[in-house]
Amino acid sequence: MSxxxxxxxxxxxxxxLADYRAADLKLVPTRNGFGEGLIEAGSRSRDVLGIxxxxxxxxxxxxxxxxxxxxxxxxxxxxxMLVAMAGGLAAVGKIPWIASYAMFNPGRSWEQVRTIMAxxxxxxxxxxxxxxxxxxxxxxxxxxxxxxxIMRVIPHMTVVVPCDxxxxxxxxxxxxxxxxxxxxxxxxxxxxxxxxDETPFEIGKAQILREGNDVAIIACGILVYNSLVxxxxxxxxxxxxCRVVNNHTVKPMDEAAVVDAARSCGSIVTVEEHQRQAxxxxxxxxxxxxxxxxxxxxxxxxxxxxxxxxxxxxxxYYGMGADSIVEAARRAHSRKK
Amino acid sequence: MHxxxxxxxxxxxxxxxxxxxxxxxxxxxxxxxxxxxPLDMSDVFTALYGHLMRHDPSNxxxxxxxxxxxxxxxxxxxxxxxxxNFGYFPVEELLTLRKFGSRLQGHPERVSLPSVETxxxxxxxxxxxxxxxxxxxxxxGKDFHVWVVTSxxxxxxxxxxxxxxxxxxxxxxxxxxxxxxxxxxxDGSTEDVMPLEPFAQKYRAFNWEVFECDGxxxxxxxxxxxxxxxxxxxxxxxxxNTIPGKGVSYMEGDYLWHxxxxxxxxxxxxxxxxxxxxxxxxxxx
Numbered sequence: 049m050s051x052x053x054x055x056x057x058x059x060x061x062x063x064x065l066a067d068y069r070a071a072d073l074k075l076v077p078t079r080n081g082f083g084e085g086l087i088e089a090g091s092r093s094r095d096v097l098g099i100x101x102x103x104x105x106x107x108x109x110x111x112x113x114x115x116x117x118x119x120x121x122x123x124x125x126x127x128x129m130l131v132a133m134a135g136g137l138a139a140v141g142k143i144p145w146i147a148s149y150a151m152f153n154p155g156r157s158w159e160q161v162r163t164i165m166a167x168x169x170x171x172x173x174x175x176x177x178x179x180x181x182x183x184x185x186x187x188x189x190x191x192x193x194x195x196x197x198i199m200r201v202i203p204h205m206t207v208v209v210p211c212d213x214x215x216x217x218x219x220x221x222x223x224x225x226x227x228x229x230x231x232x233x234x235x236x237x238x239x240x241x242x243x244x245d246e247t248p249f250e251i252g253k254a255q256i257l258r259e260g261n262d263v264a265i266i267a268c269g270i271l272v273y274n275s276l277v278x279x280x281x282x283x284x285x286x287x288x289x290c291r292v293v294n295n296h297t298v299k300p301m302d303e304a305a306v307v308d309a310a311r312s313c314g315s316i317v318t319v320e321e322h323q324r325q326a327x328x329x330x331x332x333x334x335x336x337x338x339x340x341x342x343x344x345x346x347x348x349x350x351x352x353x354x355x356x357x358x359x360x361x362x363x364x365y366y367g368m369g370a371d372s373i374v375e376a377a378r379r380a381h382s383r384k385k
Numbered sequence: 386m387h388x389x390x391x392x393x394x395x396x397x398x399x400x401x402x403x404x405x406x407x408x409x410x411x412x413x414x415x416x417x418x419x420x421x422x423p424l425d426m427s428d429v430f431t432a433l434y435g436h437l438m439r440h441d442p443s444n445x446x447x448x449x450x451x452x453x454x455x456x457x458x459x460x461x462x463x464x465x466x467x468x469x470n471f472g473y474f475p476v477e478e479l480l481t482l483r484k485f486g487s488r489l490q491g492h493p494e495r496v497s498l499p500s501v502e503t504x505x506x507x508x509x510x511x512x513x514x515x516x517x518x519x520x521x522x523x524x525x526g527k528d529f530h531v532w533v534v535t536s537x538x539x540x541x542x543x544x545x546x547x548x549x550x551x552x553x554x555x556x557x558x559x560x561x562x563x564x565x566x567x568x569x570x571x572d573g574s575t576e577d578v579m580p581l582e583p584f585a586q587k588y589r590a591f592n593w594e595v596f597e598c599d600g601x602x603x604x605x606x607x608x609x610x611x612x613x614x615x616x617x618x619x620x621x622x623x624x625x626n627t628i629p630g631k632g633v634s635y636m637e638g639d640y641l642w643h644x645x646x647x648x649x650x651x652x653x654x655x656x657x658x659x660x661x662x663x664x665x666x667x668x669x670x
Contacts, residue, residue, distance in 0.1 A: 051414035121520070123554075129547035132510050136517020139452075139503065142527070144517075159507055160544070164514065169496050 058292075059259040064246035068276055074241040077175050078234035078270060081213035083108030086145060086175075090116045096224055097121060097137060097144040101130050106236070107147035107177045108159025116164035127153040128160050134172040135164035143171055143224055150176030150192035150233060158198055164204045165229040173223055176233045179209075180321035181349065181366055182270065183236050184359035198298045198328035199231045206230040207299040208251060209320070211272035211329070212241045215296065218249040222250035226251060233269070235321070237359040240273035252297045254305035261288030263377045264309035267319035268295050268328050271347070271368055275319050278373035286374070288381050298328045303335050310340045315380035317345045319373055321363070324348035345376040389436065389607055395670045397603050400470055401431040402663045405632045406510035407466030407479050409655045412646035415483040418491065421629035421642040422536065423463035425567050428603045429625055430467035433532060437610050442472035445500035454502050454516050456511020456545075457536035457565065458492035459644075462492035464501065465489050473500055509542025511535060512562055516552045519620075530614055531560045541579045547593070552620040553592040560620040561613050564592075565600065567629040569640035600625025604642045610631050633658060 056065060066073065090096045090112055098112045113120040123129055127148050134144035154161045154174055165172045176195055181192045199207050204230060204239060210216040216234050223230045248255070257272070258279050267275040272294045277300045279290040291313055293305060310316055316336065318329030329346045336342060349366045365367055389397075404427045412418045427583050434440070438451040455464050462482060469476045474488075481487035488498040490507030515533035522529055539545055552560055564584075572578050581587075585595045594616050598609040606625060613621040629643070630636025634657040636647075649654055 118524075123547075123551050126544075126551070128544040129513050129551060130542060132513030132548070133517040133551060135503065136514035136519075137521045138517075140518050140521035140527075141513070142521050142524075163507050164505055164510060167494070167496070196655070288642060344407040 058257055059256045063255055063257055064244050065246050065257060066242055068240060068242045068273065069280070075238040076213040076241050077236060077238050078210060078213050078216045079106070079108045079236060081210070081216030082175055082177070082220050082232065082234055083111050085217035086112045087115050088217070089221050089224035090119055093143060094119065095141060095143045099123060099126055099130055099134055099144050099146045101127050101148045101153070103148055103177070107175060109147060110276070127156045131157045131160035131172065132164055135168060135170045136173050138170040143173065144347060145173045145175055145224070147175035147177060148304055149178040149190055151178070151190055154195060154199055154231065161204055166204045169204060170229060171227055172229055174231045176231060178236045179233045179353040180235050180269070181362040182321060182359040184362065185356050187356040190352040193322050193349050194352060195233060196298055196320065196322045196328055200331060201326070204229055205299060206251065206297070207233070208297050209233045209268040210296050211269060211294050212239060212243055214241055214243045214245065214247070215249055219251070219296070220328050222249065222251055224301045234307060235270055235353045239270040242273050242276065252300050252302060254297070254302035255294040257294050258290065259294040260291045261313055262288045262290060263315050263317060263381050264291040264293060264313040265317045265319060265373065265377060266293045266295045266306065266309060266332055268298060269321050271319045271321055274368065274370045275373055277370040278377065281374050282371065282377050286378060288355070288377060295328060295332070298331060301331050303336065303339070306332050306335045307339050310336050310342045314384045317347060317373060317376045317380050319347040319368070321368060322348050324350055343380050345380045347373055347376055387661035388611060389511050389604055391670070393436065394604055395666065397431050397435050398666045399663065400586070401427045401603065402659055402666065403470045404431055404463065404466045406656060406659050407469060407476060408462045409633070409647060409652050409659070411462050411466065411482040413477040413649065413652040414480040415646060418462060418483060418646050419459045419644050420636055420646055421563060421569060421640070422457065422460035422567065422631060425533065425601065425627035425629050425631040426460055426463045426565050428601050429534070429563060429565070429606055429633065430463050432603050432607050432610065434467050434471040436607055437614070438532065439529065445473060449529055450516070452502050452531045454511045454515050454531070454533045455493060455505055456533055457508060457539055458505035460536070461489070461491070461493045466531070468500065469598065471569060473654070477622065508536070508539035512545055512552070515560055515562070516548050516555070516557060519552070519557040522559055523557070525557070529559070532563060533560070534563045534565065537564055537566045537575050537581055538578070540564070540581055543651040549588065549591045549593065556618055557620045558617055560582065561610065562620070562622040564622060564624045565627055566624050567627045569629045569643050571644055573640055578667050585624060594619045594621045595624065596621060597624045597626065600627040602632050632662065
């Protein structure tokens with residue numbers, strides 16, 4: 049425990065969080081968690097396959113390739129083929145994981161995803177790497193910030209956006225063992241590891257990481273950490289106590305947790321590294337508009353494309369830094385009746 | 386050379402005639418759908434279900450069955466009619482084609498009718514799935530064969546050629562593509578819309594073994610497919626040259642019949658022609 053920081057609250061203890069306020073907080077790319085989870089899934093079932101479209105290092109397929117070479121398939125730069133071929137492999141009993149940058153799969157392959165994976169109900173798993181503007185220097189062509197929207201709209205699809213590398217590993221294992229088409233989204237850059245091996249993880253079950261009754265911050269992906277940082281600032285500087293919800297399963301969303309957050313806190317901020325339109329926050333708004341309308345503020349990219357830059361410089365520039373979350377929470381709080 | 390007896394061949398010709406009649410009846414009942422492609426592929430589907438494939442209509446999910454994928458889902462009426470005529474479901478069910486609640490969706494859907502193997506309609510996707518099935522079979526040491534029926538025009542899709550590349554990389558000799566080379570597509574001749582020739586050379590350049598035959602001659606198609614199936618070391622393609630609308634004189638060769646069904650009078654005429662053809666088949670034996 050660093051000096052001068054509050055101890056983890058009861059919610060954080062229940063969730064077995066790491067000390068996310070520590071100066072020596074570990075930073076690990078979420079994609080590393082995918083690589084580790086895939087190796088574990090491959091050891092549990094020889095039917096688990098990794099299919100790669102010329103990005104084995106950056107999607108973290110390399111460890112799996114080394115451990116299970118007979119379960120690894122390389123097909124070159126052909127993302128539509130990734131999906132269609134995986135559909136064929138799944139039809140004969142395999143559990144194929146197909147990985148590329150999210151911009152290309154499902155970005156390029158969306159119709160194949162809809163027809164062959166979802167309408168056809170096959171057990172294909174998509175790993176969407178390099179999601180968000182935090183891809184950094186590669187620029188807008190490689191920064192997927194529309195992928196949650198195009199995946200959550202497809203029937204039968206499960207969409208998971210874990211908060212850190214440890215959770216990404218758990219998600220990769222859990223999704224391998226769950227029957228059905230899935231989309232697992234993660235990022236490129238090193239990001240804060242806020243959960244531990246002991247932290248529970250269940251697909252479809254949102255997690256309260258911090259308690260508070262003034263505003264609920266509902267976040268997914270690596271910005272869950274920024275949300276926790278913002279919650280501390282809101283408490284220390286503005287006397288606003290925030291519940292922070294790790295809403296890792298965008299579809300099917302934990303509607304009870306969302307409604308409970310609205311009832312308990314009376315206002316909401318949603319946080320995601322994605323366009324504000326049609327993403328996780330939009331689903332939260334759909335649920336609350338129907339069941340428990342409260343003021344909502346949305347953190348995300350505001351109908352723009354990304355650009356080259358330092359990953360976290362871009363997160364700040366596009367309004368997804370902790371300070372932006374603080375301001376959004378203050379607005380949400382002030383709008384409460 | 387092929388493994389057919391004269392009796393087999395007559396039976397198959399009669400079956401192909403039944404399949405064509407089923408197509409006409411189902412399209413008339415549906416009031417929409419494609420005519421030319423289903424009719425021209427009736428001989429190929431009859432040969433597949435009636436002679437070439439390892440399958441069991443009473444056990445459609447038999448794990449050891451050959452897989453038959455219809456990539457060009459819009460010619461579904463020929464697959465449905467062949468399946469009905471070979472015992473997968475009652476022939477009367479063909480009259481539910483394209484109707485609300487039917488298993489016979491306008492384009493095939495595996496979830497409602499599992500024995501179609503996959504959902505298809507968006508073009509250029511079948512061979513890619515066939516590559517996956519054939520590779521999966523090899524990984525598990527299974528000896529079933531994968532057949533993928535494609536249209537010629539879907540060779541204008543990029544994904545199809547990604548599949549051709551991949552099939553060659555993995556030397557999938559347990560995979561045979563069959564091309565319905567009828568030279569028509571919705572907007573006209575394939576060679577006007579987007580030329581495909583030299584067709585066979587494209588496949589050869591991609592390292593596939595190429596076979597060509599008359600796709601409306603059952604004996605010739607079976608002989609060709611048996612040679613293709615036993616080819617070692619490479620995936621194979623059979624370019625089946627067909628006459629669009631084959632078996633119904635006023636449709637034959639006319640691209641305008643690609644995407645429309647016959648009306649009642651046209652269907653009557655088609656069924657009269659097919660009945661007369663049936664008599665000729667019987668008279669010749």
